[in-house]
Amino acid sequence: MGRTAEAVIIGGGVTGLSTAFQLAGRGLRRVVVLERKFLAAGGTGHSVGIVRQLYPTRETTEMVLRSLAVFQDFRERVGGEAGYVPCGVLIGVSPAMRPTLEKALALQKTLGVQAEILDPEDLPRLEPRIDPSGLGAILHEPASGYGDPASVAAGYAEGARRRGVTIEQGVEVVAIHRSGDRVTGVLTASGEGIDAPVVVNAAGLWSPRVARLAGVELPIVIGRHPVFAIERDPAFGPAHAVYLDLAGGSYVRPETGSLTLTGSLTDDETEHPMDPDLLGAEAGFDEASEALARTARAIPRLADSRLSRGYAGAFDITPDWMPILDESPVRGFYVAAGMSGHGFKLAPAVGEMMAALITGSPGPVSLAPFRLDRFASSSRAGTFVSSYLG
Ligand SMILES: Cc1cc2nc3c(=O)[nH]c(=O)nc-3n(C[C@H](O)[C@H](O)[C@H](O)COP(=O)(O)OP(=O)(O)OC[C@H]3O[C@@H](n4cnc5c(N)ncnc54)[C@H](O)[C@@H]3O)c2cc1C
Structure with missing residues (x-):
């Protein structure tokens, strides 16, 4: 007889590990996480880890607030280190985007978000090195910043193990078994089967492939998103805050040493399936020049930086750039995927929400906007920028 589990989670990134931690916290005894490589080998280990709070809806705001509280107090709530650096986040928008920003922030303030909108003339007081031309407003989120995604994954893994979860690395799921419209377990590459009434697809960039093993199609595109590490010139001075330039299409976040991680916010990932x-893999020279030119327009003094390395990242993108957190049409086969480039900052809340869904208990945030069937009933479309402003 093969092994049995109460739940099998496919994928050892932040989503799968946070879900495992929460499932065990809700009393599931035999939870198994299967990771085909090593923990955080996927999107999690290649993430930039920015935690901004700006979101356009009640549910996403509630999720990011819950998650931020976990990052700020990770040792107590989960164990281990989140590497959270509350350096502050600045978000620049064009004049045309300003009314939408004001509307989004008004809603967010009622939910507890602490942030303020500044005029471009106020920018020098906070960060004189950002070029304010072309901006209509800047949002300042003082408590936001960035965390260390691999460390957060490790913390959730350790916390889950303490709660009795089994985590197996180097174990690939190659088939998902079903009986009629119900999932019954998985088969691994070594030929071992695990019977389970619950299987969670938390396979991130591989989630469409994993879903197909159960006969489920997910509306997810894997889109390329290269990241560049640049070494700031010594004359640049102290490290900058995280800056997300929605008007000019770039972002920067400080890294240890005198490095800055940077990339584009140009909403073109779906045009570059990967x-x-x-x-x-190493990023190309043309990609680097284009991205670094945008970075230098946002913060001209970064123009003198030296390119240290560039690599291909990728996002699992849904049509509205919001996650799918739902049971699939195959009963017992759940999907926590399609994080669309913002799954790190939401992972603590996603774990809680998935655990509530799977155990049939009340969750902290409504799952309604994240249902899989939302794409069948309407032609919902979005962009990365719409995940900020709606
Ligand atoms: C370059 C980049 C920058 C980003 N920047 C940010 C940011 O600033 N802020 C933010 O909030 N988010 C950001 N994100 C997004 C965020 O990091 C991801 O959404 C999140 O880490 C995804 O975690 P996950 O657990 O869902 O998926 P993953 O980390 O991809 O984990 C899925 C795992 O499943 C495993 N797997 C796949 N197939 C199988 C199988 N058949 N059997 C067993 N295991 C399998 C994979 O090996 C992988 O480890 C960024 C992502 C990238 C790539």
């Missing part, structure tokens, strides 16, 4: 197995 084989997820190419994650981490």
